[in-house]
Amino acid sequence: MAIEIRRALSRAELSSFIKFPYHLYKNHPYWVPPLLIEQKDLVDVKRNPFYKHSEAEFYLAYKDGQVVGRIAAILNHNHNKFHNENIGFFGFFDCVDDKDVAFKLFETVENWARRKGLDEIRGPVNPSTNDSCGILIDGFDKSPCIMMPYNYEYYPKLCESYGFEKARDLYSYYISQEMLTPKVMQRLEHGVELVLKRRNATIRPVDLKNFDEEVKKVKEIYNNAWSKNWGFVPLTDDEINHIAKGLKQIVIPEIALFAEVDGKPIGFSLSVPDINQALKGLNGRLLPFGIFKLMRNMKKITMIRVLIMGLIHEYRLSGIDAAFYYYTIKNGIAKGYSEAELGWVLEDNEPMKRVAENIGSVPYKKYRIYTKKLG
Template sequence: MTINIRPVASNQDLRRFVLFPHALYRECPWWVPNLISDEIKLLTKGRHPFHEHADAALFLAEENGKIVGRISAHVNHNHNKFHGDRVGFFGFFDCADSCEAACALFDKAAEFVQSKGMDTLRGPMNFSTNETCGLLVNSFNEMPYIMMPYNFPYYENLLESARFSKSKDLVCYHLDESIFSFERIGKLAQRVQERSGMALREVDMNRLKDEMKILRDIYNSAWEKNWGFIPMTDAEFDFMAHELKPVADSRLLYIAEHRGEPVGFIICLPDFNLVLKKTNGRLFPFGILKALWWKRKIRRIRIITMGIKPEHRRAGLDLVFYAKIAQVSPTIGYPEGELGWVLEDNYLMNRAAQKMGARLSKRYRIYDRKIP
């Protein structure tokens, strides 16, 4: 078989790139499409702030004129400036079960980042740890939560056949009422609050611009020592706020204050993947009506991220946040959820989840390949 790799060079090509997974996963009950319009926006230079500090290229793999795979190759200059290394990335990888096609795509991605002076190819990153990332390596028979990827089991073999090795695992924990109960952790959290003087408040959606500045400052302070972290620019944070506002519920968004100073936050979102699955990633012409219908049937949340300033990290604030979500979420219609992702070697976060009795449910892997 002859595999041809060609760049995405037109709007028509971009649409083919975005729609390829729809064909690949057509018979898969677990895969969830992204919102097509949002993915096109993310991939288009000038429409997403990621491209202000990155070089990116998109490629399609074809066999006899039929698309059999896709990949992005990108250099995030903010990452390399922050970490002092020369890492290029691949993302948006989808491929038929063909080592030849996959290797050709990875070789093209490596060629692109090498031309920019990089010595390592890392991924999958769509486009960074601030968006979706990781390759699912277990639990293939369940639907992913919002902003988490899904892939076929054979993808792991495709990467290993292309000389990739594990760089880091990201883990997720399953939560339900039997585990994530306020009765279980509420009293302990109350004692922590009384001892530390911490107060929680909802994010004020009417002052979202001001609130996002607070969240951004905490996020960049809290995460700066984490593996793979890249500080978010003002434009990226504002863009994310705009994109997530339609699915956010202020009753699941909290800021912690100590003596009036914001020191931490937790962000949880209703699992909008149910809606994306039912609308097949399309809002027009009838997707909006479907979305409004299925949105009422969402019963899961994802704890997307939590940030605590370093000087308050050992005060038990993580427990206070978890207790608040455990208290609120079942009363507003969300009896189960997912915590993650968490770096596999983030001792404090993993210990907190395990102490609650949360079940390790999914594992996502980031891979590296040295160039050449």
């Protein structure tokens, strides 16, 4: 049957766009259905602050009257301005195992990018590198952590067959309480004490009672600490407030940490419970009874994800990042968590990879962001 690509414009079409993965991965043992309300927010061009500075179009692929794929074409103006580039992105890519369908979707984004006069397409980003991004290429036998993607093993082949090449690989590291021997923890504690004393630095938990002020400090640190990272795009005030509002409900102060020198914030580390462990079986819905199951499941979470960790430029390579890891591990264990995912980490971020490996964590998942030049 012929493959038809339609732009998702109506409420019903956008609903099909959002819900397609729930059908594609139905009963999959490792895929975790994200909350539908959060997926709607990611494509809401009227309310999500990302679309105040950028634009996107959403497309569905049909075959024999059935939805068999989806993709978004994205123009992130803030990215292009910050990096002095002229590129577009694709995101929200999901597809049946059919090369013809995938090629039609990729071709749609490529043609859209050409009409915009762009030089390259890169992705997936959903809708930016500040959200989930990349295609899983290693680690298919494990469920994704919060705000990380999951896909079938045939996805990389579909991308590469079309002509996409690797732009960057992203790593996630794993560590468990069992992997942390007393000797490792003693060595880490001793090293952290020396570093903090030498730098006159302290580590403190986030103050939820002054949440708005804390968020302002996070923004200043974030837009400084990550500014030289590949793919980084500064967050606007609206964006960081939007993200903070969504995460506030699951923030645990003991694993959301500031580093300060003489009372001045110079670094931030945010770890959150892996709520994906609690979302299994809800099929993305909290109502009418999902909320009660979620509350029960939250008590069974064993994993945390180290979501972001960074220091302003003058304190990079100072060793304070090891202090973040130490207190996250120590406080996380005290709160009842027994394992953690650290990441993602760029493949060429050697300092962060070295710190992760020095505490005993191991790379256990790999994601890839693809690129294609438009000659």
